[in-house]
Amino acid sequence: MRTLTIEPLTAQAFAPFGEVIEAEGRDFFMINNGSTRRYHRQAEVQTSGPDDAAIISIFRATALPMPLTIGMLERHPLGSQAFMPLRGQPFLIVVAPPGEQPHSSQVRAFLSDGRQGVNYGKGVWHHPVLCLAAEDDFLVIDRAGPGNNCDEHFFAEAEHWLLDPASVHRG
């Protein structure tokens, strides 16, 4: 089985899939009488209809056994979904470009340093949250409303990828 290359998470590399939410190296302006930096509007919450709401949740995730076989991806066709780590722990992101189905050849993996979050654009294929610590908390901002907002795609066995954190080159 092919092993996914795990790339460092950067705004540029992740651009086909959405935005990276981070303070490091980003523009800001001062607010609160100079006591606070505002790293303004790094992403937008995408919804689809007048009855939709942008909601804020906490996901408490537990680690899946690694190395992990990536046999499926999901997408949210009606809205974006953002994950911001709350404990400063690195986590993994596996994505593929939006489209009717994900193409195995286009699956990519990224490693957040734990201070970076991601916002998956509407319809972007992604694996459910993948924490590396035994347990991790994420602030999740996504869309609630009528209709089905979660499509799953299961790859044929020959199209499976192996996700192995040990394969990350620690520079």
Ligand SMILES: NC(=O)N[C@@H](O)C(=O)O
């Ligand atoms: N199902 C759910 O809310 N979680 C997934 O969308 C996910 O990306 O983790």
Ligand code: NI
């Ligand atoms: Ni999701």
